[in-house]
Amino acid sequence: MIIFPTVSPVAAVLFLTVGGSPAPILTAIQSLQPDRTIFICSSGPRGSISQVTGAGTPCEIRRGAEVVDRLPNLPTQLGLGSRFNPDTDLVLLDNPDDLAECYRPIAAKIKAIQQESPGVSLYADYTGGTKTMSLSLALAALDYGVPLYLTTNATRENLIRVERGESTERAPITLLTVERTLHQDLPRFLQDFNYSGAIATLQSLLQSLELPADQKRHIRQLRDLYAGFDAWDRFDHPNAWNLLSLHLDRKHSHRLALKRVLTSRQTIDPSFTAAETIPSHGYELVEDLLLNAQRRAHQHRYDDAVGRLYRALELLAQIRLKQTYGLETGDLDLTQLPEPLRDTYAAERNPRTGKVQIPLWKSYLLLGQLPDDPLGQHFQPQAHRLQAALQVRNHSLLAHGFTPITHPDYQASGQVIQTFIETALELLIPTQPSNPLPQFPTDVDRVSQLN
Secondary structure, three states, rough: OOOOOOOOOOEEEEEEEEEOOOHHHHHHHHHHHHOOEEEEEEOOOOOOOOOHHHHOOOOEEOOOOEEEEEEEOOHHHOOOOHHHOOOOOOOOEEEOOHHHHHHHHHHHHHHHHHOOOOEEEEEEEOOOOOOHHHHHHHOOOOOOOOOEEEEEOOOOOOOOOOOOEEEEEEOOOOHHHHHHHHHHHHHHHHOOOOOOHHHHHHHHHHHHOOOHHHHHHHHHHHHHHHHHHHHOOOOOOHHHHHHHHHHHOOOOOOHHHHHHHHHHHHHHOOOOOOOOOOOOOOOEEEEEEEHHHHHHOOOOHHHHHHHHHHHHHHHHHHHHHHHOOOOOOOOOOOOHHHHHHHHHOOOOOOHHHHHHOOOOHHHHHHHHHOOOOHHHHHHHHHHHHHHHHHHHOOOOOOOOOOOOOOOOHHHHHHHHHHHHHHHHHHHHOOOOOOOOOHHHHHOOOHHHHOO
């Protein structure tokens, strides 16, 4: 008969701060029954380390200033034996009143155990030690998702230490966790346009905490708003509209902006149908790409930023040719061209598809050959500078080369392309009121007030 070995449950590790009284330490360990205990002690001859490693009877039981009993060190009282290793189960603090010096080694120990033993259950009791030691353990536990416990009694008479009748209870931190997330973590995600990070953080709150109904509703609404902007950021305009239209007021600037982008896309994308449309000048999709490029540059993703600028430049010519002349760059109708140009562009016919197809550069050359076209006239004196700027993109791994685009590259070439497009838009829509698309919000309070 084959006997399979018993699989031990995931180990539980308790972190606790050690102060002058052994009673709450004993209560916490006996209540939580950890498989391993990490004692956080002050070092030195008068430090609380003596209660853990001291010989003889270092633990004093006091009644006021009077010592009424002396007991062995904590591991001995608890019968830890081989379950306590002073080389690995101690965090020694040289200055128990310095917050930074206390926090660093505690946080490092928590992180090390989480990395060494994924899935281990960690707990933290911050009853003992100096106020700074307790605060440091509490902060580290909050930062690394460790449940907090406090050993106390219902009618505490001694405000200096816990003396008798104590119990170890989990500290309620739900509201604190939500506040820290909404006002510390989320702003960092939004300032970097990291909507996917914000969504994951909010989803974690919903899955890991028991929340009041109104707070749960608020967090869900924020999650859906961020999911809408995340979809928009990925050019998934239908899903962006489905999410944002539920939560944004009908007259809100971002809702109106997205509706204009949907309308613009419908005019150039034959496979796309907008859920709702609004009067637009048709170039909103180009403006949207410019804003997207700015977000990628903010994230230092310069290859992505230049790729979006390249597409915006290409799309600008495509929209101009289709909207004004009924010409499709992917299937050019030669009969719609002035007769002197027909033979020239007939040479662009794709022998495999039979279609006349022209790329970005030849689209602008064509606009320059059409009589009095403002975009073509704007292009001709800028052609040399644009061509040089586009070489940076062509050498990128996302195009035809292997050279990453650096910040100086983006500042030089990207600015040339962006300025060209922005000036062109001013020329093409001079009669429209100045109403540019807004950049995505970066302020958590502003997002909270969008509806």
